[in-house]
Amino acid sequence: MFRNQMPRYEILSPDAVNALDGGWRRIVTEIGVQFAKPEAVELFRKAGQQIVDDDVVRLDPDFVLEQVAKAPAEFDVQARNPANNVHIGGDQMVFSGVYGSPFVREGDVRRDAMMSDFRRLCMLAQSFPQLDSAGGVICEPNDAPLDSRHLDMIYALQTLTDKFYMGNVVSGPNAADTITMSEILFGGRAAIERTPASISLINCNSPLRWDDRMLDAQFEYCAANQPVVLTPFLLMGAMSPVTIPAALVQQLAEALSGIALAQLIRPGCPVIFGSFLSNIDMQSGSPSFGTPESAMGLLCTGQLARHYGLPFRTGGGLNASQTCDAQAAYESLMTLLPTFLAGTNFVMHAAGWLEGGLVSCYEKFIVDIELLRMLRVEFTPLEIDPDSLAFGAHLEVGHGGHFLGAEHTMERFRNCFYRPLLSSTANYERWLKLGGKDATARASEIVAKTLDEYEPPPLDDAIRAELDEFVTRRRAELGD
Amino acid sequence: MFRNQMPRYEILSPDAVNALDGGWRRIVTEIGVQFAKPEAVELFRKAGQQIVDDDVVRLDPDFVLEQVAKAPAEFDVQARNPANNVHIGGDQMVFSGVYGSPFVREGDVRRDAMMSDFRRLCMLAQSFPQLDSAGGVICEPNDAPLDSRHLDMIYALQTLTDKFYMGNVVSGPNAADTITMSEILFGGRAAIERTPASISLINCNSPLRWDDRMLDAQFEYCAANQPVVLTPFLLMGAMSPVTIPAALVQQLAEALSGIALAQLIRPGCPVIFGSFLSNIDMQSGSPSFGTPESAMGLLCTGQLARHYGLPFRTGGGLNASQTCDAQAAYESLMTLLPTFLAGTNFVMHAAGWLEGGLVSCYEKFIVDIELLRMLRVEFTPLEIDPDSLAFGAHLEVGHGGHFLGAEHTMERFRNCFYRPLLSSTANYERWLKLGGKDATARASEIVAKTLDEYEPPPLDDAIRAELDEFVTRRRAELGD
Numbered sequence: 001m002f003r004n005q006m007p008r009y010e011i012l013s014p015d016a017v018n019a020l021d022g023g024w025r026r027i028v029t030e031i032g033v034q035f036a037k038p039e040a041v042e043l044f045r046k047a048g049q050q051i052v053d054d055d056v057v058r059l060d061p062d063f064v065l066e067q068v069a070k071a072p073a074e075f076d077v078q079a080r081n082p083a084n085n086v087h088i089g090g091d092q093m094v095f096s097g098v099y100g101s102p103f104v105r106e107g108d109v110r111r112d113a114m115m116s117d118f119r120r121l122c123m124l125a126q127s128f129p130q131l132d133s134a135g136g137v138i139c140e141p142n143d144a145p146l147d148s149r150h151l152d153m154i155y156a157l158q159t160l161t162d163k164f165y166m167g168n169v170v171s172g173p174n175a176a177d178t179i180t181m182s183e184i185l186f187g188g189r190a191a192i193e194r195t196p197a198s199i200s201l202i203n204c205n206s207p208l209r210w211d212d213r214m215l216d217a218q219f220e221y222c223a224a225n226q227p228v229v230l231t232p233f234l235l236m237g238a239m240s241p242v243t244i245p246a247a248l249v250q251q252l253a254e255a256l257s258g259i260a261l262a263q264l265i266r267p268g269c270p271v272i273f274g275s276f277l278s279n280i281d282m283q284s285g286s287p288s289f290g291t292p293e294s295a296m297g298l299l300c301t302g303q304l305a306r307h308y309g310l311p312f313r314t315g316g317g318l319n320a321s322q323t324c325d326a327q328a329a330y331e332s333l334m335t336l337l338p339t340f341l342a343g344t345n346f347v348m349h350a351a352g353w354l355e356g357g358l359v360s361c362y363e364k365f366i367v368d369i370e371l372l373r374m375l376r377v378e379f380t381p382l383e384i385d386p387d388s389l390a391f392g393a394h395l396e397v398g399h400g401g402h403f404l405g406a407e408h409t410m411e412r413f414r415n416c417f418y419r420p421l422l423s424s425t426a427n428y429e430r431w432l433k434l435g436g437k438d439a440t441a442r443a444s445e446i447v448a449k450t451l452d453e454y455e456p457p458p459l460d461d462a463i464r465a466e467l468d469e470f471v472t473r474r475r476a477e478l479g480d
Numbered sequence: 481m482f483r484n485q486m487p488r489y490e491i492l493s494p495d496a497v498n499a500l501d502g503g504w505r506r507i508v509t510e511i512g513v514q515f516a517k518p519e520a521v522e523l524f525r526k527a528g529q530q531i532v533d534d535d536v537v538r539l540d541p542d543f544v545l546e547q548v549a550k551a552p553a554e555f556d557v558q559a560r561n562p563a564n565n566v567h568i569g570g571d572q573m574v575f576s577g578v579y580g581s582p583f584v585r586e587g588d589v590r591r592d593a594m595m596s597d598f599r600r601l602c603m604l605a606q607s608f609p610q611l612d613s614a615g616g617v618i619c620e621p622n623d624a625p626l627d628s629r630h631l632d633m634i635y636a637l638q639t640l641t642d643k644f645y646m647g648n649v650v651s652g653p654n655a656a657d658t659i660t661m662s663e664i665l666f667g668g669r670a671a672i673e674r675t676p677a678s679i680s681l682i683n684c685n686s687p688l689r690w691d692d693r694m695l696d697a698q699f700e701y702c703a704a705n706q707p708v709v710l711t712p713f714l715l716m717g718a719m720s721p722v723t724i725p726a727a728l729v730q731q732l733a734e735a736l737s738g739i740a741l742a743q744l745i746r747p748g749c750p751v752i753f754g755s756f757l758s759n760i761d762m763q764s765g766s767p768s769f770g771t772p773e774s775a776m777g778l779l780c781t782g783q784l785a786r787h788y789g790l791p792f793r794t795g796g797g798l799n800a801s802q803t804c805d806a807q808a809a810y811e812s813l814m815t816l817l818p819t820f821l822a823g824t825n826f827v828m829h830a831a832g833w834l835e836g837g838l839v840s841c842y843e844k845f846i847v848d849i850e851l852l853r854m855l856r857v858e859f860t861p862l863e864i865d866p867d868s869l870a871f872g873a874h875l876e877v878g879h880g881g882h883f884l885g886a887e888h889t890m891e892r893f894r895n896c897f898y899r900p901l902l903s904s905t906a907n908y909e910r911w912l913k914l915g916g917k918d919a920t921a922r923a924s925e926i927v928a929k930t931l932d933e934y935e936p937p938p939l940d941d942a943i944r945a946e947l948d949e950f951v952t953r954r955r956a957e958l959g960d
Contacts, residue, residue: 009489009821016864023869034879056879110908209880238882242889242896244862246870282893285884286905292858292898300862320905325918326809326847327903333813334854341489341821355908367806374814378772382724382780384496389503390726399514399536400689402718404765409722413762416722418772423807425766425800428590428835438805 001086001132002093006379009341010303011296017307020300023249024256025061032058033208033257037215043264059257065308067260073309075227075270078195079132080185081162081457086132088199088227088272089311089345095372096133096166097125098317098352098360099201102140105324105354105361107444113139113360115152121352122160123454124365124447130372131351136166136201138352139360145480150174151471154181158467162457167200167226172216175200177474179224184466193225196270199346203276204232204254206239210261218258222265229313229346230258231274235287238280244297247277252304259310272346275301275314287356289318290331295338302342315339316349317368320356324363324440328354332364333371340375366443370422377418422446481566481612482573486859489821490783491776497787500780503729504736505541512538513688513737517695523744539737545788547740553789555750557707558675559612560665561642561937566612568679568707568752569791569825575852576613576646577605578797578832578840579681582620585804585834585841587924593619593840595632601832602640603934604845604927610852611831616646616681618832619840625960630654631951634661638947642937647680647706652696655680657954659704664946673705676750679826683756684712684734686719690741698738702745709793709826710738711754715767718760724777727757732784739790752826755781755794767836769798770811775818782822795819796829797848800836804843804920808834812844813851820855846923850902857898902926 012020034056035041041055050058074089086094098121104113118141125134134157144152150168157165158181167178182197183189191197202218205211210218221228232254234240240247259271278294280287288294298314305312315338319331332353339347351368354361382388393408403409409416422443424431437445492500514536515521521535530538554569566574578601584593598621605614614637624632630648637645638661647658662677663669671677682698685691701708712734714720720727735753742751757777761768768774778794785792795818799811812833819827831848834841862868873888883889889896902923904911917925 006491011486019864026871027874031874205880207874207877207879207881237889238884241870241873241883242892243868243870245864245868246873249869250874279897281905282897284905286907288905292854295858296862322904322908322911323918324806325920326804326806327919329806329809330813330851331903333810337817371810374772378775382776384499384725388723388725389729390721390723391506393721393726394507394511394687394730397687399687400685401687403721404718409717412722417759417762423811424802425761425764425768427766428802431802438803439807440805
């Protein structure tokens with residue numbers, strides 16, 4: 001968790017905010033939002049909203065905002081190590097790892113992700129305090145049985161890390177399993193309803209459609225007071241129009257309608273305004289990340305979420321590069337730096353994302369940790385006082401001298417500057433002597449060392465046994 | 481030239497600005513600034529400032545600001561192709577290439593820079609509209625005779641590009657040669673005094689000392705009304721204290737005193753408030769670039785320069801990496817993005833800088849051009865109007881559809897998104913088929929193609945003959 005006390009970089013004028021506000025209101029009123037779950041439609045019908053074509057809800061925007069106002073502006077999420085509890089909202093920033101990749105890349109090898117990768121990425125996430133959570137589906141463990149792999153993933157997140165985790169959203173029953181496993185870990189339903197123990201990602205099937213399986217999961221999580229991130233999934237040109245303002249109003253229509261549903265399921269349940277906003281390459285049709293358009297969308301998203309009083313998710317180390325190269329680095333920072341400028345409350349994909357999210361990359365994980373470490377320093381306000389003005393040091397050194405041995409320097413040299421994890425300032429001859437390794441090769445060494453030094457966080461034997469028993473029983477029930 | 485109409489990101493409170501203002505005032509008053517040129521000291525003496533120890537000037541800060549107020553807030557610089565004229569100040573950003581490197585890197589080879597490199601880098605700079613100038617000492621041509629190589633460099637800048645160039649500052653006579661060659665190119669002294677034809681970099685021998693050779697060059701340029709960039713050279717921990725506020729007040733003391741001298745030499749002559757601010761790695765003693773500290777210093781520099789009503793120089797694609805890898809990319813963007821956030825008026829080292837400035841790198845040049853292209857789009861304000869809100873596209877597409885074939889998309893698909901020069905969004909299979917080349921390998925191909933397609937800008941034969949004659953004569957006079 002990082003408290004971002006620097007100013008927010010806001011690029012929308014009040015008139016622009018008004019125009020965008022008018023845009024989503026018109027969409028929900030005249031076009032409506034599709035909810036592919038009868039229980040959701042029924043909740044809206046009961047609340048007086050107009051239903052057309054069975055499952056399209058035409059919403060009164062003022063009704064939507066009444067519901068949105070019931071969502072807490074800030075809330076806590078507990079981790080099994082209380083030192084890793086987080087607070088979502090305000091000027092806090094919370095970070096989790098890459099999510100959803102079917103492949104991994106390690107060194108020069110790109111291959112199907114496996115459960116062993118999932119575990120090793122959990123161990124990496126546990127090892128770096130810049131991540132508040134390993135995430136959820138850090139990679140898709142293709143060698144684990146399909147129907148029960150959510151149990152393996154949640155179990156790994158619960159036991160290999162002592163940070164909060166993201167719940168499974170593949171189906172309602174998977175969500176229910178996640179909740180049950182949280183109950184085991186945290187001592188019962190009341191304990192996790194009081195302070196949520198997971199955050200789960202509910203994606204919209206953009207444009208303007210919430211799908212049944214995601215809604216099933218949302219119903220489970222909201223009923224248990226576990227926060228959900230209602231996230232329009234917008235690659236401009238495919239799932240939204242090609243203009244940023246159009247994408248922003250669509251994002252508002254989708255996210256706010258999903259949040260309204262959450263409040264109908266359980267008034268006051270915690271939610272996060274989600275954003276996943278980039279564009280496709282109109283020549284290849286492939287998704288682009290780290291683009292100027294996504295950075296602008298990100299900055300606007302933060303400003304709009306604040307306008308509606310909601311904690312928000314956006315950003316991360318997004319890029320489209322196939323390897324952990326210069327492109328991977330600059331596209332990621334082109335997203336991560338605006339993520340900090342916007343004061344983003346919850347940042348998914350903060351470490352390890354490569355190749356448009358198809359790949360969880362070990363080396364890229366380390367590059368991203370370095371970026372997060374740098375940005376935390378960069379977004380910490382300066383202290384300006386007589387001591388930091390250092391007039392005495394100037395008196396001591398005078399004209400044309402150097403400050404290397406000055407008293408002011410000697411008192412501060414250990415902690416005065418950012419100390420890199422990955423970056424090298426070695427001169428060329430020394431760098432050659434050290435093997436002439438580029439940043440990615442050095443990252444690979446840091447991965448190996450980190451995994452080698454990893455120690456599992458302690459876990460009560462009785463709780464572990466209960467989790468084991470649950471996983472075994474449910475796996476059998478699921479036929480795996 | 482790029483007009484940056486986005487908001488400035490300012491991180492100093494009014495109280496902080498006041499504290500920093502008090503800091504430089506105390507330094508110039510109580511410690512003073514050393515000017516290692518009797519003519520400079522004499523100008524300050526005549527203006528009523530106190531001289532101690534022969535060449536240390538204790539300045540009245542209000543006198544300094546009176547002189548600073550004579551400098552124009554904005555001014556023009558002409559290029560021999562009027563389409564490449566630039567305006568320094570206001571919301572304009574002007575970019576020039578890497579400056580001062582003794583080495584070049586091309587592919588896997590790092591070697592001494594040669595005159596042929598200098599020429600090829602001129603050709604690259606000419607080829608990309610993102611650069612307003614190739615710069616000055618793009619690399620140090622080690623194979624050219626030492627005493628006359630400034631002539632070769634200025635000649636290459638004048639003939640291989642039709643953009644403005646930076647003048648030589650090794651000595652007063654070198655500066656005079658630059659001015660003479662500008663007179664030849666632009667039709668006489670009056671033409672370049674009316675609208676300057678070069679910008680020159682005057683570095684401070686920080687802390688608090690302006691050296692004789694730099695001052696000799698400054699006297700020549702200021703007398704000819706050619707702008708100089710008065711630049712404190714601050715690697716915190718070596719040339720300044722280790723705290724950012726201390727570096728900022730030192731920077732103000734140095735830059736403002738140098739600007740005051742410029743106005744004593746020729747009242748009203750154009751100047752740029754310069755900043756070169758990073759830190760050393762306290763473990764290795766090597767310079768660090770792209771650090772959080774340098775980014776914060778950069779943002780503050782912009783705010784302070786505006787406070788004193790001066791156009792300013794800072795930023796660039798700075799990094800300490802030994803190769804064109806992920807580190808080179810993220811450190812460069814960690815500097816370049818704040819360069820835009822600060823609305824920097826003049827950006828040196830905007831393309832090609834590697835290894836702490838020891839190396840001009842061909843591939844890195846292309847990476848930086850890509851970053852500049854992206855940032856120009858990112859810092860262009862959104863247009864929000866009914867057309868960009870695209871309500872009709874939503875009506876057309878409805879729920880769960882896609883916008884690929886929508887009328888709104890078809891009308892805009894060619895120019896709606898940033899089109900990369902270097903970045904690849906190819907899917908993995910296609911990328912492999914194309915050779916599996918990382919960004920640096922692709923950059924190398926772009927370098928070759930660009931140089932292959934380069935066409936020299938037309939130059940009047942009589943002017944070229946006169947330049948040739950001057951260079952030949954001066955080289956003989958200099959004994960080379």
